[in-house]
Every structure is written in C-alpha cells, then in structure tokens.
Amino acid sequence: MNTSFDDWDDATVAATLAPPSPLPTPVAASAEPNATPAPALAPIRAADKRIVNGQGDINQLAPFKYPWAWEFFLKANRNHWTPTEINMAQDVQDYHHKLSAAERHMFENVLAYLTTSDILAMRNIGLAVMEKMTAPELQIYQARQVFEESLHTWTYQHCIETLNLDQSEIYNRYRVVPAIHGKITLANCRLEKILRANLDLTDRDTLHDFALSYLFFAGIFEGCWFYNGFSPIFALQRRGLMKGTAEQFQYIMRDEVLHAAFGIRVVRELMQEENLRLDPNAIAQLWQEAEAAEDAYAKYILRDSILGYSAELHIGQFRFIANRRARQLGLEEPFPGAKATLPWLDEQANLRKEKNFFETRVNEYQTGGSLEWG
Ligand SMILES: [Fe+2]
Numbered sequence: 502m503n504t505s506f507d508d509w510d511d512a513t514v515a516a517t518l519a520p521p522s523p524l525p526t527p528v529a530a531s532a533e534p535n536a537t538p539a540p541a542l543a544p545i546r547a548a549d550k551r552i553v554n555g556q557g558d559i560n561q562l563a564p565f566k567y568p569w570a571w572e573f574f575l576k577a578n579r580n581h582w583t584p585t586e587i588n589m590a591q592d593v594q595d596y597h598h599k600l601s602a603a604e605r606h607m608f609e610n611v612l613a614y615l616t617t618s619d620i621l622a623m624r625n626i627g628l629a630v631m632e633k634m635t636a637p638e639l640q641i642y643q644a645r646q647v648f649e650e651s652l653h654t655w656t657y658q659h660c661i662e663t664l665n666l667d668q669s670e671i672y673n674r675y676r677v678v679p680a681i682h683g684k685i686t687l688a689n690c691r692l693e694k695i696l697r698a699n700l701d702l703t704d705r706d707t708l709h710d711f712a713l714s715y716l717f718f719a720g721i722f723e724g725c726w727f728y729n730g731f732s733p734i735f736a737l738q739r740r741g742l743m744k745g746t747a748e749q750f751q752y753i754m755r756d757e758v759l760h761a762a763f764g765i766r767v768v769r770e771l772m773q774e775e776n777l778r779l780d781p782n783a784i785a786q787l788w789q790e791a792e793a794a795e796d797a798y799a800k801y802i803l804r805d806s807i808l809g810y811s812a813e814l815h816i817g818q819f820r821f822i823a824n825r826r827a828r829q830l831g832l833e834e835p836f837p838g839a840k841a842t843l844p845w846l847d848e849q850a851n852l853r854k855e856k857n858f859f860e861t862r863v864n865e866y867q868t869g870g871s872l873e874w875g
C-alpha cells in the first residue's frame with residue numbers, strides 16, 4: 502500500500518500507522534448490563550476546588566474557582582503559528598555569509614541550549630505538574646502549554662534543518678559544553694524531585710519542594726532564562742540579521758510570557774491556599790544558582806562579544822528581569838538596584854511592531870497581529 506502521510510482519511514491513517522495485530526477472542530457476556538440508575542451526586546462547589554490536594558470531581562470544568570486560568574487558555578489560543586510559515590530564506594544567506602564567527606558561535610549555542618530546554622519544559626508541565634493539579638481549568642491551560650512547548654521544539658528543529666546545521670552535534674552540545682550543561686542540570690534536578698505520580702502533597706516538606714520547583718520553572722527557567730535567552734538573537738535582528746529566526750522567537754516569547762505569568766499566579770495562590778511559606782534560604786539559593794549558571798552561560802556564548810551585545814549586558818539584564826519576577830511572586834528582589842541593560846528588550850519582543858515592519862510571515866492569522874503582550 503502506498504499511502505502518503507498527507508492522506509487524512511481516518512481509516513487509511515490507522516492502517517498505515519498501526520500494524521494489525523490479532524484481536525483477543527471476545528468473551529461472551531454473562532449477564533445483562535447493569536441498569537442501576539446513576540446516583541444523584543452533589544453539585545460541585547467552586548469553593549471546594551483546590552490547586553492541589555482537592556477531593557472533588559475534576560472532570561467538570563465549571564463552576565470556576567480560578568477563572569483567570571480559563572482566560573489564560575483563551576489568550577494562549579490567540580497566539581498560533583507554525584514554524585514553516587515564516588520566511589527563513591534570508592536567514593540562510595545571513596548565517597552562511599554575513600555572520601561573524603563570534604555571532605555564529607553565539608547563535609548555535611543559543612539554539613543548542615533552547616532545544617534541550619523546551620523538552621525539559623514540556624516534561625515538567627506535562628509529566629510532573631499537570632497531574633498534581635486538582636482543578637480542571639488549571640490542567641486545561643497546562644495541556645495547551647504542553648503543546649506549545651512541543652511547537653517550540655519543532656521551531657528549533659526547523660531552524661536547524663533550514664540552516665543546514667549539524668543536527669546531532671547541536672543536540673549533543675548540552676552534554677559536552679559545561680556552561681550549557683550547568684543550566685540544564687539545575688532544571689533537571691528540580692524536575693527529578695517532583696517527577697513522581699505518588700508525590701504526597703499533604704506532606705509539608707514535599708509540598709514545599711513542589712512549590713519551589715514550580716516557582717523555579719515559571720519564575721526563573723521560563724520567566725528569566727527564556728525571556729532573556731532570546732535577546733542575543735533579537736540583538737542580531739536589530740541589525741537586520743537573522744530576522745526569520747528572530748520572528749520565530751518572538752512567537753515563542755509570547756507563549757513564554759504567558760507560561761511564566763500563569764505559573765507565578767499558580768504558585769502564589771498555592772502558597773495562600775496551603776498557608777505555605779517558602780524557606781527564604783531556599784529561595785536565596787535558587788537565585789544564586791540561577792545567576793551563577795546564567796553568568797557561565799553568557800560568558801561562553803559571548804566569549805567574544807558581538808556588535809551591540811555582550812556577556813555583561815546579558816547578565817545585567819538577567820538580574821533586572823529576576824527582580825521583576827521576584828516582585829510578581831511577592832518576594833524580595835534578589836538583586837537590589839539592578840538596572841535594565843537592554844532597555845530595548847521589552848519593545849523588541851513585541852511581535853506586532855516587528856512583523857508589520859519586516860513582513861516576513863507568509864500567512865497571517867487574523868488575530869495574530871492585534872494583541873498587546875507584556
Ligand atoms: Fe517553550
């Protein structure tokens with residue numbers, strides 16, 4: 502049978518993808534189906550819902566206890582693109598003929614870090630976090646987030662293929678480059694601590710670890726490392742280079758802004774609901790480790806500074822964004838007095854302005870260009 506993957510007929514796809522296996526012999530029904538009427542269950546009350554440790558039925562969306570979570574889901578659905586829609590032709594020219602060796606080094610290592618990071622982000626939310634939630638409106642946004650993280654992975658893979666980079670070498674870099682490995686290891690350790698289905702969140706220490714891990718992923722991993730992580734590429738974009746890749750990253754940035762904001766909100770509500778106070782020493786250690794790892798990473802990817810960007814600017818901006826995330830979390834600023842070293846970053850990340858200017862996208866979703874994101 503010569504079946505193309507473009508054929509969407511359900512029976513054909515099933516025949517192509519699932520080799521037939523013998524079905525078990527059906528067992529004869531021994532009795533009539535149970536005709537007992539459904540029990541009259543008590544209605545769900547919003548007030549009984551909980552972020553974790555809820556006892557209610559989680560198969561029923563409303564009444565909402567967390568209507569903001571549903572709003573996040575609606576908003577997330579207004580940012581949709583696929584990486585193949587963005588014109589990358591000029592990027593191929595730029596990468597091979599215009600970028601300096603230092604710029605190529607930076608570009609490849611940013612991509613290498615991101616490829617592994619988004620897999621981690623997907624596993625964290627989909628395998629460790631989502632199943633612990635006991636309100637469906639939270640899980641529904643997180644399900645969308647799982648999809649978005651895989652879309653981000655597709656985006657990096659598309660960039661790697663389009664630019665004809667050595668795929669295996671790029672994906673293996675986090676294993677051999679200590680500065681990339683350091684960031685990935687920090688995240689992996691956090692994830693491993695909570696990656697168990699039988700995590701007992703009624704235990705206060707375990708709950709504390711869980712909250713700390715979600716705080717790390719939302720506030721630092723996504724809120725700082727991702728948010729700030731695209732900026733070296735945006736610095737190239739500001740000089741008219743690698744504009745297709747930068748536009749891809751602007752779409753990702755929109756998602757990451759929502760992921761960070763949603764996670765921060767969940768952590769705040771979780772702390773309130775569970776009357777949980779995070780250990781200030783653990784928080785301080787979190788920021789310290791994050792800064793040290795980001796510092797080593799910045800010094801590696803920018804060991805030779807590029808025009809308009811340097812490791813000092815990168816780490817300075819990390820500290821500035823870290824303070825912003827801490828305020829959003831209701832925590833003390835970890836780097837008092839840190840100034841914005843990339844004052845253009847927030848505006849540069851605004852897709853609408855850049856997209857209208859460069860018009861690099863082949864197709865446009867109707868709602869895509871009319872949003873304010875911050
Ligand atoms: Fe992502």
Ligand SMILES: [Fe+2]
Pocket residue numbers: 622650723756757760
């Ligand atoms: Fe994310």
